[in-house]
Amino acid sequence: MIERGRPRPGRREPNPLKLSRRRRTNLSVGLALATLVVALAVIGAVWTPVDPARMDMTHRAAPPTAAHLFGTDEFGRDTFSRALKGAGSAVEVGLGVAVIAGTLGLALGALAGYRGGLVDEVLMRLIDGLYAFPPLIMALALVAVLGPGLRQVTVAIGLAEVPAFARLTRSLIIGLRQQLFVEAARAAGATDWQIARRHLLPNAAPALIVQASIAFSTAVLAEAALSFLGLGVQPPSASWGLMLQEAQSFLTLAPWMAIFPGALIAATILGFNLVADGLAERSDPRLR
Amino acid sequence: MERMNGGKLGRGAMAGLLTFALLATVLLPGLAGCARKQALRVAINTDPDGLDPYKTVAAATFNLTRNIFDTLIQTDPAGRLGPDLATGWQVSTDGLTYTLKLRTDVYFHNGRKMTADDVKWSLDQMRDPNVHKRAADFAAIKDVKVLAPDQVAITLNKPSAAFLSNLAMGWAAIVSKEAAATMSQNPVGTGPFKFVEWKKDQEIALERFNRYFDPKAARVDRVVFQVIPEAPARLVALKAGTVDVVPDVPPENANEVQASSDLKLVVKPMNAVQILAINNKKKPFDDVRVRQALALAIDKQTVIDGSVWGYGKPIASHMPPSSDYYVDLLAQHQTDVAKAKALLAQAGLAKGFKTTIVLPEPYMLHRRAGQVIAEQLKAIGVQADLKVIDWPTWLSEVYTKRNYELTVIGHTGRLDPDPWLNRYVSTSKENYMNFSDPEYDQIIAQAAVSTDAAQRKQLYGRAQEILADQAPAVYLQAPAMVIGLNKAVEGWQVYPIDIYDLRGVSKGK
Numbered sequence: 001m002i003e004r005g006r007p008r009p010g011r012r013e014p015n016p017l018k019l020s021r022r023r024r025t026n027l028s029v030g031l032a033l034a035t036l037v038v039a040l041a042v043i044g045a046v047w048t049p050v051d052p053a054r055m056d057m058t059h060r061a062a063p064p065t066a067a068h069l070f071g072t073d074e075f076g077r078d079t080f081s082r083a084l085k086g087a088g089s090a091v092e093v094g095l096g097v098a099v100i101a102g103t104l105g106l107a108l109g110a111l112a113g114y115r116g117g118l119v120d121e122v123l124m125r126l127i128d129g130l131y132a133f134p135p136l137i138m139a140l141a142l143v144a145v146l147g148p149g150l151r152q153v154t155v156a157i158g159l160a161e162v163p164a165f166a167r168l169t170r171s172l173i174i175g176l177r178q179q180l181f182v183e184a185a186r187a188a189g190a191t192d193w194q195i196a197r198r199h200l201l202p203n204a205a206p207a208l209i210v211q212a213s214i215a216f217s218t219a220v221l222a223e224a225a226l227s228f229l230g231l232g233v234q235p236p237s238a239s240w241g242l243m244l245q246e247a248q249s250f251l252t253l254a255p256w257m258a259i260f261p262g263a264l265i266a267a268t269i270l271g272f273n274l275v276a277d278g279l280a281e282r283s284d285p286r287l288r
Numbered sequence: 289m290e291r292m293n294g295g296k297l298g299r300g301a302m303a304g305l306l307t308f309a310l311l312a313t314v315l316l317p318g319l320a321g322c323a324r325k326q327a328l329r330v331a332i333n334t335d336p337d338g339l340d341p342y343k344t345v346a347a348a349t350f351n352l353t354r355n356i357f358d359t360l361i362q363t364d365p366a367g368r369l370g371p372d373l374a375t376g377w378q379v380s381t382d383g384l385t386y387t388l389k390l391r392t393d394v395y396f397h398n399g400r401k402m403t404a405d406d407v408k409w410s411l412d413q414m415r416d417p418n419v420h421k422r423a424a425d426f427a428a429i430k431d432v433k434v435l436a437p438d439q440v441a442i443t444l445n446k447p448s449a450a451f452l453s454n455l456a457m458g459w460a461a462i463v464s465k466e467a468a469a470t471m472s473q474n475p476v477g478t479g480p481f482k483f484v485e486w487k488k489d490q491e492i493a494l495e496r497f498n499r500y501f502d503p504k505a506a507r508v509d510r511v512v513f514q515v516i517p518e519a520p521a522r523l524v525a526l527k528a529g530t531v532d533v534v535p536d537v538p539p540e541n542a543n544e545v546q547a548s549s550d551l552k553l554v555v556k557p558m559n560a561v562q563i564l565a566i567n568n569k570k571k572p573f574d575d576v577r578v579r580q581a582l583a584l585a586i587d588k589q590t591v592i593d594g595s596v597w598g599y600g601k602p603i604a605s606h607m608p609p610s611s612d613y614y615v616d617l618l619a620q621h622q623t624d625v626a627k628a629k630a631l632l633a634q635a636g637l638a639k640g641f642k643t644t645i646v647l648p649e650p651y652m653l654h655r656r657a658g659q660v661i662a663e664q665l666k667a668i669g670v671q672a673d674l675k676v677i678d679w680p681t682w683l684s685e686v687y688t689k690r691n692y693e694l695t696v697i698g699h700t701g702r703l704d705p706d707p708w709l710n711r712y713v714s715t716s717k718e719n720y721m722n723f724s725d726p727e728y729d730q731i732i733a734q735a736a737v738s739t740d741a742a743q744r745k746q747l748y749g750r751a752q753e754i755l756a757d758q759a760p761a762v763y764l765q766a767p768a769m770v771i772g773l774n775k776a777v778e779g780w781q782v783y784p785i786d787i788y789d790l791r792g793v794s795k796g797k
Contacts, residue, residue, distance in 0.1 A: 057590050057594060234675060235658075249519050252544055253540060253543075
């Protein structure tokens with residue numbers, strides 16, 4: 001199940017020095033893993049050792065060798081090349097979801113938080129309604145309507161992640177709106193748009209970036225789950241979830257078919273969650 | 289030291305307890321085994337949509353119902369017809385009247401004796417399209433008459449060569465009329481096992497029926513069909529000994545079953561064909577050269593290796609090699625990419641084209657075959673996108689609405705060549721390929737009413753040739769059935785129709 005992520009609320013801090021080291025470790029390990037995944041995706045986009053669709057029945061389910069670093073799958077396709085392409089799918093979905101959910105959620109949340117009143121009431125009840133569905137279930141329902149495929153899955157997960165962003169943005173904006181510097185700006189005659197751009201967004205940005213990082217990892221996991229169920233990336237395109245699904249009946253015969261995509265999914269989720277954690281702790285003044 | 293002493297004492301007591309526990313675990317199940325009835329557990333992949341053989345077309349139902357019901361005529365593992373509830377039959381010289389002699393020692397599970405009236409009632413139900421889902425199989429029946437308590441006469445509208453074999457199918461079961469309303473949940477037949485209980489999505493339990501006319505048929509007291517949807521989980525259950533039979537082991541796991549000292553593997557040819565069906569009305573597939581190019585471009589052995597781990601036999605027409613009517617046309621239809629390209633060029637498609645292969649989600653072998661085919665078609669410039677769709681969508685879009693270009697699918701489980709081949713007749717409701725060929729239509733019509741075995745064989749041979757030449761579909765393979773069994777299980781048979789027949793199946797120690 002996917003946890004709906006939110007930035008960590010402030011915590012009490014008995015030993016600031018010790019924690020700050022842990023925080024740094026979180027962030028650097030997270031950044032290293034995230035960079036690795038993105039690097040794999042970029043490499044996969046321009047080059048793979050073997051054509052990831054090329055089949056070779058004489059080398060089906062062959063163990064890892066120098067020629068096939070991650071072994072081959074049931075059609076003799078190179079698992080490493082497919083894992084590289086899978087990284088591409090994962091990053092594409094992760095970024096797409098962060099952008100879709102970020103843009104829509106930010107717009108809705110900011111509107112509700114800044115305007116307040118009836119607008120807030122209507123928008124937030126709608127968002128609350130959507131919030132009641134676990135994101136994966138909602139993405140499943142949306143994919144059923146949109147049809148399978150990488151783009152459809154990105155849109156579906158993106159929409160499913162909108163409520164989290166909207167709620168967060170709204171609460172940030174409400175908090176900021178009452179700050180003295182906002183009132184001062186308004187008194188000085190700044191327009192709503194100027195206030196939003198100059199004062200609200202920059203102050204809300206750190207928390208939103210954290211949320212985007214969480215949305216990224218949620219999206220990668222959701223894409224893997226949907227592809228595993230056959231609703232996501234369609235063969236012969238590669239996706240880690242699809243690779244896991246294909247590996248199911250080969251767990252004893254060719255465990256590498258499951259181990260490598262599984263490990264990559266885990267690394268991606270861990271990486272982006274650690275980045276989110278590290279950033280949250282860094283940007284939260286109560287933890288500094 | 290004291291603590292150690294205490295420990296020692298404790299250990300002594302412990303050892304005693306352990307010994308007792310060990311003896312108890314060894315002996316008790318043995319004792320219980322004597323008292324408890326012997327059960328055979330068979331893993332099935334889906335919960336059936338009901339147990340009424342008249343109300344479904346699903347193999348998942350017929351696989352089980354053979355054990356609860358009997359048919360008038362039955363097939364042996366080789367596909368030859370033999371007596372079951374009917375001990376014998378005579379056909380009138382005009383081929384229109386079948387007189388069946390019935391057994392007189394048959395009881396329904398509710399204790400009532402079966403008579404000719406029950407047979408007539410069942411046959412009348414079977415040919416009523418409002419009652420029976422496969423009424424088309426019995427549409428040739430004009431009238432059923434009870435001649436004596438052990439004799440019925442069936443009159444047909446026109447001679448039908450496939451009629452007797454249709455009576456051997458799972459959906460031709462003789463049922464108890466008083467249970468008709470609740471048959472789906474509480475089936476009552478005359479079979480060797482009677483229905484006990486059905487835990488939805490878990491298991492279906494049957495027990496030995498003591499008044500079955502052949503007292504030696506049922507060799508186990510109880511049969512449990514356990515629903516395990518995931519293939520890897522079925523395999524684990526077999527290895528762990530919680531099920532005794534897995535009738536559909538994924539072929540890639542065959543070696544694993546064979547390697548286990550507790551298990552044995554049975555591989556039998558399946559009475560089935562896997563085809564790449566083509567919509568003959570959609571451009572560019574309305575051009576026979578394009579269809580032939582597809583057939584020439586696909587290497588069947590690679591499809592077999594990629595989809596069923598090599599456990600299949602290549603075919604060139606719509607008939608499995610296990611059939612008596614099979615004609616081997618492989619030599620004339622070898623893979624030839626150069627020729628395929630030339631044909632495409634003649635059809636004005638030298639640069640190739642784009643198309644879509646839809647694949648039915650529940651069938652791993654078809655999904656895999658689709659991937660292999662898409663890869664092979666690249667060689668002739670055909671770019672085939674794959675689209676996996678769920679089963680209801682496949683049935684409505686492909687089979688009913690014929691709104692598709694290419695699809696990979698299997699056809700299974702018929703005895704007579706007529707039901708195998710008549711789906712390509714231009715007027716057939718099941719002709720989802722939209723194939724149309726006057727000579728073919730004429731041959732099938734002629735063969736269907738012919739009672740001359742040699743002539744039928746010759747006509748169906750010609751029909752297979754037409755299919756291989758005209759390529760309304762690309763004929764890929766006849767897959768094998770891979771069955772995993774506990775070594776204690778003896779007597780499991782494989783039939784050319786979709787049934788798990790547990791008569792004669794025993795389970796030793």
